[in-house]
Amino acid sequence: MTTSQDLFTKDHKHIWHPYTQSKILPTEYLVKEAKGEYLFVENSQGKELKIIDGISSWWVNIHGHSNHYIQNKIIEQLQKHQQVIFAGGISHETAIQLIDKLLPMLPKADITCNAADTTILDKAFFSDNGSTSVEVALKMAVQYFHNNGQTQKNKFIAFKDSYHGDTVGTMSVADRSVFNQAFRSMMFEVDLVDSPAGLSKESLARVTIPENISREAFKEISEDYILRQIEKLLRYAPDQYAGVIIEPLVQGSAGMKFHRAQFLQKLRKLCKNNNLLLIADEVFTGFGRTGADFACKNATIVPDIICLSKALTGGFLPMGLTITSQEIYSAFHDDSRLKTFFHGHSYTGNSLACAAALASIELYQKENRLEDVRFINSKMKQYLIDSKLESLEHIEEVRVMGAIAAIEFDIADTGYLSELGPYLYQEFLKRQILLRPLGNVLYFLPPYTMTLAALDYTLQSIVEVSSNLKIRVKA
């Protein structure tokens, strides 16, 4: 019989874990079971523990672990077919039902234009994860213009602090950071403008900001400055850009940095007026995380292309979707095979993942997950905002939106590699809570079904640890 110790030894020897420096942090926990918000683990000393999953297992799990409804739907599908080719005239019912269920949920209202000009998102392309859903969007945008004879429209505008995945294309349209430092030579050029969450130091030095203006007025000035940066790029090269890509409302990996809906609305308008496709990467924000089904719905805009993954299958199986309009699709739908979209993965439209996604959306609607998100949001505000945590000297900002809470610490050592991250990670594990800070930003991202007891315990622990932080504060 294989003992746990054997498993640890084999893991240390043969398995390479993502985003993990195993020399510093070798595998210490084996998950035996996961139920609701809990991971039941055995640690390397042989001790059994029950750990709260405070980050929804990398932002994917929204209904809690081992949800019976989704389990049963996967089992039903398992008995019919598991993976079948999805190309060359072959499709299957579960994929069709999924898209039929999902399309009515997508953003439909666009405050920036009249109904006749509003994009209708109704053509879906399947892939395997968040990165591929974005990679597909980029290729779709470029080939759309290519098929229409505008081959020079192949560049993208993106935002500082953005993250869109780990493939070469998605790294290219993200900010330059430690994540992609080693791969710069492989990446294509993009034009990066300032983050809508805040201007860079250089830009701040260039804009005139009147004294005593409100926070909102300051944000408006900053947003307009970014839009002018984009307009300037367009003046230099009016016909070269295929589109703009953004993580709407929240730049997740950068440390849960929020921006205003108004910015998205102005950006939507700018893209329309300049024949640029707006790509909304809702891999993280999709399915209720910001308090609405999608961040674009929250901002009352409809992008030209939307990318979905993570919570799409309720955290059960990997899948990505890239959804666009018939208008974009019509550039590919042609008598010429040359105009085919030349992209596809072996597991496209995976039957089991489709069954999980369909079941997850059914559950999301039937059990009113947005109501759960509202409840979590009120609890987060009660513990983190009402307690005036932000007034502490070492806390820069406390942010809450939907079922996302973030605390940014004002310490000397910032950025993803800040030593505060590993320190807090261990502090919370001691309390049997899994939180995985992004550098000097601690965030809490629970499954929407987290029980009141676990919510209270985690939020209380966050307040305690954050208030009593023993790490050196900025001089």
Ligand SMILES: Cc1ncc(COP(=O)(O)O)c(C=O)c1O
């Ligand atoms: C906004 C966004 N886009 C894309 C991705 C990549 O998704 P995946 O890790 O499934 O490739 C992520 C992952 O965190 C993300 O947050």
